[in-house]
Amino acid sequence: MRTNWYRKLIVLLLATSGWTALAAGDGQVDQATIEMNRKANEACYACHSAAGIAKPPKADIDMSKLKDSRLEPSIFNPSDHGVMNCLECHSKTHYTDYPHAEAGKSSTASCTDCHAAKVLRLEPQFNASVHAKVQGVKEKFTCFTCHNPHINIVQKRLKDPAKIVAQDNQGCLECHNDDTTYARFAPEGEKTPGQKKKRPDIDTIHDWLPNAKAHWSAVRCIECHTPAVAENKMLSHEILDKEKAEKKCLSCHSANSTLKVRLYRHMVADEQQKFGFTNSVLLSNSYVIGATRHPLLDSIVIWAVVLTLGGVLVHGLIRIVAALRRKGQ
Amino acid sequence: MSERVYLLPVWIRLWHWTNALLIITLAVTGVSLHFADPKLPLVEFSLAARVHDIAGIALVAAYGFFVIANIVSGNWWQYVPKPPGVLARCMTQLRWYTYGIFKGEPHPYPVTKEVNFNAMQALIYWGVMYLLMPLLLLTGLIFLFPQFAPDKLFGVDGLLPVAVLHYLVGTAIILFMIAHMYLGTTGHTVTAMFKTMITGWHEH
Numbered sequence: 208m209r210t211n212w213y214r215k216l217i218v219l220l221l222a223t224s225g226w227t228a229l230a231a232g233d234g235q236v237d238q239a240t241i242e243m244n245r246k247a248n249e250a251c252y253a254c255h256s257a258a259g260i261a262k263p264p265k266a267d268i269d270m271s272k273l274k275d276s277r278l279e280p281s282i283f284n285p286s287d288h289g290v291m292n293c294l295e296c297h298s299k300t301h302y303t304d305y306p307h308a309e310a311g312k313s314s315t316a317s318c319t320d321c322h323a324a325k326v327l328r329l330e331p332q333f334n335a336s337v338h339a340k341v342q343g344v345k346e347k348f349t350c351f352t353c354h355n356p357h358i359n360i361v362q363k364r365l366k367d368p369a370k371i372v373a374q375d376n377q378g379c380l381e382c383h384n385d386d387t388t389y390a391r392f393a394p395e396g397e398k399t400p401g402q403k404k405k406r407p408d409i410d411t412i413h414d415w416l417p418n419a420k421a422h423w424s425a426v427r428c429i430e431c432h433t434p435a436v437a438e439n440k441m442l443s444h445e446i447l448d449k450e451k452a453e454k455k456c457l458s459c460h461s462a463n464s465t466l467k468v469r470l471y472r473h474m475v476a477d478e479q480q481k482f483g484f485t486n487s488v489l490l491s492n493s494y495v496i497g498a499t500r501h502p503l504l505d506s507i508v509i510w511a512v513v514l515t516l517g518g519v520l521v522h523g524l525i526r527i528v529a530a531l532r533r534k535g536q
Numbered sequence: 537m538s539e540r541v542y543l544l545p546v547w548i549r550l551w552h553w554t555n556a557l558l559i560i561t562l563a564v565t566g567v568s569l570h571f572a573d574p575k576l577p578l579v580e581f582s583l584a585a586r587v588h589d590i591a592g593i594a595l596v597a598a599y600g601f602f603v604i605a606n607i608v609s610g611n612w613w614q615y616v617p618k619p620p621g622v623l624a625r626c627m628t629q630l631r632w633y634t635y636g637i638f639k640g641e642p643h644p645y646p647v648t649k650e651v652n653f654n655a656m657q658a659l660i661y662w663g664v665m666y667l668l669m670p671l672l673l674l675t676g677l678i679f680l681f682p683q684f685a686p687d688k689l690f691g692v693d694g695l696l697p698v699a700v701l702h703y704l705v706g707t708a709i710i711l712f713m714i715a716h717m718y719l720g721t722t723g724h725t726v727t728a729m730f731k732t733m734i735t736g737w738h739e740h
Binding site: 417418456462482491493499511512516526530533 | 569570571572573574581582585586589637638639640682690691692693695696698699700703704707710711714715718721
């Protein structure tokens, strides 16, 4: 993610045409193009899929090399990039013949080729991120480290918060819940010179959080591990470490829950106070104590308590006055 | 000179005060969780959540003890209003609370070793201990283990009806607790019933 002025200029020029417009959400790919691309992709799936590996189209193909590069149409097609031809990103010049030229790997398109404006905007955020602050780690990071371009679907299209949580947390857990992958990125440990930093156990570092497991299936890591976000703004790419991450439960568990501008951002426009509940869009996926309240029910409860307290107080006062009067008589 | 009768064995008193302490803890932490707001001076959320969970489990254990001890000792019979004339006795008791008590009239149904509760008391205690408490504990346990809640109900998260029921039953028990504590002052003297609940001896 190194930046210099000429790269920025190229990026800005690229931002004016082609897939860039589509990537920014300004364009629609017509059905005929989608079908044409998917038909063309079948040639790739002939090898790069479970069916292809099980039944290779040619006898002399070394299928063992494909174990890390297989994909299923059922997964790729619904993804954000599923309307595209594989060769849009995987160089036309290197992947049309078999065996593919070795140079193909290094000539795969970068995200900037299409998402130029977004990358430009996100780069400072990433540079402030914990992943960019540790010596030797930043260089190993690309967009693909966290975002899988063959699978990921944007929040607005995925809609179901449970699916968004599963997808987005996968990007974090692939490293933070796996020793082997973590070791590939880990810097030298502060207490263990010459040795890589050991992956902190996720359960241990979150032991301050009540019902941690329930949180991980209901919200994303980035709800707490990114800075505050304004309404209608995309979450920051500045990933916060445990010192800076949100630890105030009330950020989510209160009537003014930040979940409205985070996980449920794409649903807030549909808020209709369903069944009379505040933040009822949250109820589609979770009951969030403190946030999903029923103002009318709360008023009835508060009044019931006030009237009961008032009732016993008045009863007690009358008893005292009556007892004093009896004494006087 | 007042008459004394040994009414409450140690197990009932121990259970009662354990139960009282747990209910007060759960009420305070429950309010802190439900009405969580940065502007309100309530118990810190994560602390309230942990304390509520632990006290909730303890309340389940205390309730289990209460049910078993009631069966073994035969004390459960005290909670059953005995016909005939249950309604009429309830009305007499209500009249005393709303009129007779101010006139200095004696309790219409004095406590005896055989009959600890008046009809109204027995009915309400029975409802609280055998209807509300199981509902509160069951919904609380589902809250603690949400995997047992229905996934979706009426197009919203299945935990919603469980949570609402827990909230309402919890409120009903808090209302009962307020009235119960106040009615505890209506004995032979203002503190007599509290003393009974500590020593086991009833004076009248």
